[in-house]
Amino acid sequence: MNLHEYQAKELLAARGVxxxxxxxxxxxxxxxxxxxDLLAHGANLIAVKSQIHAxxxxxxxxxxxxxxxxxxxxxxxEVEAAAAAMLGNVLVTxxxxxxxxxxxxxxxxxxxxxxxxxxxxxxxxxxxxxxVLMASxxxxxxxxxxxxxxxxxxxxxxxxxxxxxxxxxxRKVAVALGLRGELIGHGAKLLQGVYRTWWECDASLVEINPxxxxxxxxxxLALQAVDAKIALDDNALFRHPDLHAMRDLGEEAPLEIEASxxxxxxxxxDGNIACLVNGAGLAMATMDIIQHYGGRPANFLDVGGGxxxxxxxxxxxxxxxxxxxxxxxxxxxxxxMDCNVIATGIVAAVKETGLKLPLVVRLEGNxxxxxxxxxxxxxxxxxxxxxxxxxxxxxxAAVATR
Amino acid sequence: xxxxxNSQTRVLVQGITGEFGGRHARLSLAYGTQIVAGVTPGxxxxxxxxQVPIFDTVAEAVRETGATASAVFVPPAFAADAILEGVDAxxxxxxxxxxxxPVNDMVKVKAAxxxxxxxxxxxNCPGIVTxxxxxxxxxxxxIGIAPGYIHRKGHIGVVSRSxxxxxxxxxxxxxxxxxxSTCVGIGGDPVNGSSHLxxxxxxxxxxxxxxxxxxGEIGGAAEEEAAAWIRxxxxxxxxxxxxxxxxxxxxxxxxxxxxxxxGKGTAAAKIEAFKAAGIAVxxxxxxxxxxxxxxx
Numbered sequence: 001m002n003l004h005e006y007q008a009k010e011l012l013a014a015r016g017v018x019x020x021x022x023x024x025x026x027x028x029x030x031x032x033x034x035x036x037d038l039l040a041h042g043a044n045l046i047a048v049k050s051q052i053h054a055x056x057x058x059x060x061x062x063x064x065x066x067x068x069x070x071x072x073x074x075x076x077x078e079v080e081a082a083a084a085a086m087l088g089n090v091l092v093t094x095x096x097x098x099x100x101x102x103x104x105x106x107x108x109x110x111x112x113x114x115x116x117x118x119x120x121x122x123x124x125x126x127x128x129x130x131x132v133l134m135a136s137x138x139x140x141x142x143x144x145x146x147x148x149x150x151x152x153x154x155x156x157x158x159x160x161x162x163x164x165x166x167x168x169x170x171r172k173v174a175v176a177l178g179l180r181g182e183l184i185g186h187g188a189k190l191l192q193g194v195y196r197t198w199w200e201c202d203a204s205l206v207e208i209n210p211x212x213x214x215x216x217x218x219x220x221l222a223l224q225a226v227d228a229k230i231a232l233d234d235n236a237l238f239r240h241p242d243l244h245a246m247r248d249l250g251e252e253a254p255l256e257i258e259a260s261x262x263x264x265x266x267x268x269x270d271g272n273i274a275c276l277v278n279g280a281g282l283a284m285a286t287m288d289i290i291q292h293y294g295g296r297p298a299n300f301l302d303v304g305g306g307x308x309x310x311x312x313x314x315x316x317x318x319x320x321x322x323x324x325x326x327x328x329x330x331x332x333x334x335x336x337m338d339c340n341v342i343a344t345g346i347v348a349a350v351k352e353t354g355l356k357l358p359l360v361v362r363l364e365g366n367x368x369x370x371x372x373x374x375x376x377x378x379x380x381x382x383x384x385x386x387x388x389x390x391x392x393x394x395x396x397a398a399v400a401t402r
Numbered sequence: 403x404x405x406x407x408n409s410q411t412r413v414l415v416q417g418i419t420g421e422f423g424g425r426h427a428r429l430s431l432a433y434g435t436q437i438v439a440g441v442t443p444g445x446x447x448x449x450x451x452x453q454v455p456i457f458d459t460v461a462e463a464v465r466e467t468g469a470t471a472s473a474v475f476v477p478p479a480f481a482a483d484a485i486l487e488g489v490d491a492x493x494x495x496x497x498x499x500x501x502x503x504p505v506n507d508m509v510k511v512k513a514a515x516x517x518x519x520x521x522x523x524x525x526n527c528p529g530i531v532t533x534x535x536x537x538x539x540x541x542x543x544x545i546g547i548a549p550g551y552i553h554r555k556g557h558i559g560v561v562s563r564s565x566x567x568x569x570x571x572x573x574x575x576x577x578x579x580x581x582x583s584t585c586v587g588i589g590g591d592p593v594n595g596s597s598h599l600x601x602x603x604x605x606x607x608x609x610x611x612x613x614x615x616x617x618g619e620i621g622g623a624a625e626e627e628a629a630a631w632i633r634x635x636x637x638x639x640x641x642x643x644x645x646x647x648x649x650x651x652x653x654x655x656x657x658x659x660x661x662x663x664x665g666k667g668t669a670a671a672k673i674e675a676f677k678a679a680g681i682a683v684x685x686x687x688x689x690x691x692x693x694x695x696x697x698x
Contacts, residue, residue, distance in 0.1 A: 124505060124592060124593070126593065126621075126624070127623060127627070129512035129593045130512075130513075131509065143664070147664070148665075160513065161506070161510050233506070233658075234654075234658070235502045235504045235505065236504035236506065236507075238479060239504070267650070267653055269648070277566075278566055280564060280655060280660060281562070281567035281617070281645050281656075282566035282567050282570060283655070284646040284655050285567055285645040285687035289686045289688065292685065297648055305566070333569050333570055333573070335547075335548060335565075335566070387688050388687055389686055
């Protein structure tokens with residue numbers, strides 16, 4: 001589950017990470033009020049930041065033609081006007097796809113006097129099975145680009161889960177980031193706060209990009225998390241009701257939300273051959289084999305190892321809501337589950353939905369003869385596949401001849 | 403021979419009184435596996451299906467029955483604790499079937515496993531099958547949730563992150579009259595007990611395993627690590643398949659660990675690593691068995 005920037009900053013700030021002063025709002029009037037308050041307290045530049053789960057906001061374009069989802073202003077009136085232009089409209093960035101995301105909330109914050117931009121993240125190192133703190137002097141850039149171009153500019157420290165991020169490790173990273181004098185201590189504290197956010201929230205990623213060295217109005221150097229991103233481990237949400245409550249359904253595809261209600265794992269893709277499969281690995285492999293034979297998968301759909309009749313019916317309904325779908329491939333390896341139960345579920349679902357599209361079914365496993373017989377006797381115009389390859393070729397051919 | 407388990411292995415089931423654990427304990431018993439104990443705290447002294455004694459703790463079950471391996475069917479919130487209870491009791495092998503364990507729990511488990519003798523398989527896996535000699539491979543050791551009857555006793559080792567793709571590969575072999583030494587599902591989570599490489603090394607040392615099918619998927623670098631080792635050390639023919647070539651980046655494909663992030667863990671990179679290591683890559687999941695058999 002992904003969080004918004006404002007939610008990420010709340011969690012970080014609660015653990016001692018300095019973030020720009022400001023607030024969150026969902027109306028132009030509230031935006032103006034926050035801006036006025038910040039200006040009254042000495043801010044001279046105000047950032048207005050669209051809250052969507054996608055990067056590239058600054059260079060994005062709204063469906064109204066308004067340019068920029070993150071902008072800087074000097075007056076409260078300009079902030080109010082920008083808020084009116086952003087709120088309720090759809091922002092398209094390089095990461096959102098052409099459909100974009102609707103902006104429902106804005107961060108209004110004091111823009112700092114930035115001296116230097118750094119990068120900090122905590123994530124899981126799968127090979128080590130440990131969290132790593134990753135930092136770079138190349139802040140404000142795409143870290144993957146830095147990793148590809150100048151990997152020597154990235155420092156990594158693995159953390160022992162029993163110890164947490166030790167102060168010496170944090171100081172080592174602070175020094176590697178070029179911090180000097182009392183900023184080393186401040187930086188180390190901030191890094192420990194970032195790590196604690198990762199661990200305590202069961203995050204899969206905490207990223208601060210950029211982490212800025214700023215010049216305060218008192219003329220001192222300080223550190224501030226100017227942008228922040230947090231992704232949470234879905235498996236751990238059960239023990240964080242407060243974090244679960246931060247889920248924004250407006251950021252998720254409606255069909256994927258619908259599927260999750262039936263414990264179905266559905267991910268929409270842009271092809272035209274829908275698939276319905278049991279097991280995540282087999283579901284991925286089914287998409288792959290469709291592509292191998294020249295077709296394009298419309299979705300990933302795992303009905304799970306023990307799919308029920310109800311789940312199969314729900315799966316069909318979800319698949320059919322995708323207007324791009326021109327044919328369906330069902331691929332079931334029923335190890336323990338009874339293929340005949342699945343076949344009965346398929347027949348019922350096809351009749352219930354009044355399916356008109358070509359349907360290819362490949363059943364294998366437990367009680368497969370009875371399952372195939374159920375399909376054959378259903379009177380439905382479905383095609384049987386003998387193997388994955390056979391089924392994939394048949395469904396690709398069905399689309400090609402339409 | 404086989405790896406990890408054989409028909410004599412004495413197995414206990416943690417969570418045997420749950421619906422899921424009970425159903426699969428029953429199937430393992432029907433397969434001829436030595437299920438010698440169940441563990442459910444608070445239900446010690448009862449018996450499962452009138453034949454398997456239930457204990458309150460793993461330590462007691464081990465002491466009373468001589469079990470050396472465990473199948474964990476405990477809900478996600480309690481699974482890490484159940485795994486470590488098995489480690490503490492000195493089991494040789496813990497196989498965790500549970501899906502949905504928080505990643506940080508597994509990070510802690512991995513740290514706690516260091517220096518202990520217990521090998522962990524899983525979590526989020528179908529488990530292990532060493533097929534038996536009987537009809538439909540009856541009499542083998544089945545720990546977990548794989549269908550036993552699709553197996554056949556023989557000399558091919560299968561290792562995979564995915565359950566149903568394992569079954570697919572096993573069934574392809576069995577349909578061609580080729581049996582398996584042991585089939586191991588290592589699980590689809592980002593942090594797991596044993597890697598592809600761990601299992602490949604066991605197969606390489608097992609005189610009864612003559613060829614290996616290794617099935618991977620997008621996410622992480624475990625397949626690449628295994629491939630690098632195979633290139634230098636593996637004495638046996640290996641065929642491979644990687645699922646997820648068509649998966650969009652940044653999305654988790656069902657398994658918690660199946661995600662391409664930051665351009666890392668792509669199917670293309672893994673297939674490249676396989677080819678560089680001399681592993682025969684199946685062009686489609688329908689050809690996993692044939693790809694291996696062409697090498698043998």
